Amino acid sequence: MIKIDPSEITPKRLYLSRRQFIGSSGAVVAAALALAACKGNLPTSEAALTPVAGITPQASTSTDELGDPLTSFEDITHYNNYYEFSTNKEAVAKLAADFPTSPWSIEVSGLVNNPRTYLIESLQKFEAEERIYRLRCVEGWSMVIPWSGFPLHKLLDEVQPTPQAKYVQFTAINDPKTMPLQGSASLSWPYVEGLRLDEAMHDLTILATGLYGQPLPKQDGAPIRLVVPWKYGFKSIKAIVKIELVDYQPVTLWMQAAPDEYGFYSNVNPNVDHPRWSQATERRIGEVGRRNTLMFNGYEKEVAPLYAGMDLNKDF
């Protein structure tokens, strides 16, 4: 990874542009209040690689492959859907601060020839690479995040799934003592997610252990999380402790909570609406206004063959 001097990537003008943009939003709120007509298309903010609390975010480039700027480190680490801690996205960073991530081990078991339990440190043998991915939340907002991690298939190749293995089931940690909302009965903890084996083996699917060149922050799923960029964000399960190869389609936490709203696949698809809202557009964090949501979150070329012949309205 290229090391960039922070002073080089963070000119003050750019660093202040976010403030300016928010200020201009405020002005528009005022204009709306006066019921005066206001201009709809405000300039979009640029991603600011702003140093936060002694941390210097590092990324090899400032945009994704479509030319859209990276979301700031500050926003990625202070706007988190992590229901084990809170349903308030701004509260997660603080609540997760004391979450213990060491020691940590991951059990990889089920229909595999070499079941193993990995200490988190031992996963360093899978060389971490930078992956700049769009993250599209099912709620209708999105970010561009420079993850570091390794493809899941590297891990699966080592444990060798048996021919009976058809799906991969991921389980997150169950720790009601440090995760305040796991005590609530509204969802069935721990968080469980699943992928079809071919989805799990796809090169875009990674286990992330860092972002912006930093170890993965706790609020973003430390010490290790899944990232499946063509699916809604909730599929990318955080704080994984168990990966099981199974021959049945796993029942995920969200499928259990609302089967008509959250399907097993949950691929980003602008043409299939959530029962209670449209998925056609999204708001990119740091921008004013909306942009059109891309099929498979812009990874159509890479992943569409996985779903050839499937009715994506039915298998949503």
Added chain:
Amino acid sequence: MIIKNKRLDYWFPILVNVACLLPIPWLLLDAWRGNLTADPIRASILRTGKIALVLLVLTLSCTPIYTIFGFKPALKVRRSLGDYSFLYVCLHFAIIVSLDFGFNLQLISTELFNRPYALLGFITGLLLIPLAVTSFAPWPKRLGKNWKRLHRLVYVIIILDVTHFILSVKQGVIEPYLWLILTLFLLLIRIPPIRRFLSGSLSLPS
């Protein structure tokens, strides 16, 4: 129990008016200082919506506060609380149309009919218009008895408003249900036998 205090009678409506207007500079200040989360548009939509709901709940609390505690100034602010609620509904709507959807009317109408919660919110806002308009002179006098009948629409409106909130959140978020409970409580205590029981020996006109 009857609360009577002349100074409070004078200051209470003034305090309520100031309190109802404060969220506007508060929102602008937060917007200016970048305190509106990573998604400031969503945050301002949620905040104005929440304030509108809170004010509507407060509007419905005035009568019970009077019948149970005999606190008469509550009745004086009832109408303005409702009007302020409408003000925040307008702000909520204006932010959605301008900052969120950039006046893209086609997109707005598609989304409106795609999202049950949005349609419900829109209807709720429309229903508030006749109440807001007729809350000012000369309408109360001109409508006479019908004014009270018309304004009973607020019982329907608040249920729609809370439902709008419930439908807009993901599973697992319990806050809107707490508002539903509070709303149902406020409606329940208006049922005549319950109201009579609660007002007890006060025998105040409702």
